[in-house]
Amino acid sequence: MNKRVVYLGGEYRPWDEAKVHIMCHSFGRGSAIFEVIGFHGTGSGPAVFRLDEYVSRFFRSASLLEMDPPLTPEGLQEAILQTVKRSGLRSGFIKVFGFYPEISFKILPPQQRFQVAVFVFSPEEALGDQQESVNGSVTACVSRWRRLDPQTVPVEAKVAANYVNGMAARMESRERGFDYAVLLDTQGFLAEGGTESLFLVREGRLLTPSLGTVLQSVTRKSLLAVAEEMGIETFAGRLSPGLLEEAEEIFFSGTSAKLLPVRQAGDRVLEDVPGPVTRRLAERMATITSGRDSRFQEWLFPAS
Numbered sequence: 001m002n003k004r005v006v007y008l009g010g011e012y013r014p015w016d017e018a019k020v021h022i023m024c025h026s027f028g029r030g031s032a033i034f035e036v037i038g039f040h041g042t043g044s045g046p047a048v049f050r051l052d053e054y055v056s057r058f059f060r061s062a063s064l065l066e067m068d069p070p071l072t073p074e075g076l077q078e079a080i081l082q083t084v085k086r087s088g089l090r091s092g093f094i095k096v097f098g099f100y101p102e103i104s105f106k107i108l109p110p111q112q113r114f115q116v117a118v119f120v121f122s123p124e125e126a127l128g129d130q131q132e133s134v135n136g137s138v139t140a141c142v143s144r145w146r147r148l149d150p151q152t153v154p155v156e157a158k159v160a161a162n163y164v165n166g167m168a169a170r171m172e173s174r175e176r177g178f179d180y181a182v183l184l185d186t187q188g189f190l191a192e193g194g195t196e197s198l199f200l201v202r203e204g205r206l207l208t209p210s211l212g213t214v215l216q217s218v219t220r221k222s223l224l225a226v227a228e229e230m231g232i233e234t235f236a237g238r239l240s241p242g243l244l245e246e247a248e249e250i251f252f253s254g255t256s257a258k259l260l261p262v263r264q265a266g267d268r269v270l271e272d273v274p275g276p277v278t279r280r281l282a283e284r285m286a287t288i289t290s291g292r293d294s295r296f297q298e299w300l301f302p303a304s
């Protein structure tokens, strides 16, 4: 029996009550939207990083798929903060789900009873599958699977069905002996990892693929802002895969991946990983998320 509390359908309920029927629409069609959010220990207790941004992305996913969450963004923020408080954890991850619990045989979702659930995990539970990183760095190869094309599905929606893309790419990379995958878009430009954004450093400039085919990552947006503030030049645009051969530094980023340096891209082995720009950015992000940076205090939402 798990003692944890889950926010579900407007109430705080025991973990073991968070169940749905296998025949429900979200299980059969992958129509569950979700968010993964981090919270960190600060001098004044745990604080959720950029809660407003994640909640607004959740509502954006809902709106792209015509879902109607039964609470407001402010109500969801409050439910998330409460669930973190009730977990008693100092740091960890939050998973928010929006889903259709109704039994359904049809492709069109049942419009009634769209539910929201919030779970909290310790870092050890959440990061269990990131054991592949050696000394904090990973190997990666370009996958044969292309990133989902925005003309086929709403790629901006963080919906379970979209994640077979990253799953297939990661399984392929594992088969080829690599830890992570780099996906190109359908035009052949760099896109992102299976569930991470991609960054490169070239001649001291921080490069990342532009939005359009990639997820509107909160970490990506934060890193671009922090880099600018640190005087590191940034560029978000179309990037050719040849840059994986030329970049001085390559790293993945994301809420759970944080900054994950790449020490080998395909056959190319990179020297001195993490490189200086990756290291500076990682240190600055750690200072910000732990509440020790007065310039980015508004990114922290206290849960104490």
Ligand SMILES: Cc1ncc(COP(=O)(O)O)c(C=O)c1O
Pocket: 036, 166, 192, 193, 194, 195, 196, 197, 214, 215, 216, 217, 218, 219, 220, 253, 254, 255, 256
């Ligand atoms: C496809 C994809 N790209 C990038 C990211 C990183 O996004 P964020 O920084 O908001 O966690 C994720 C996160 O899960 C993802 O699924």
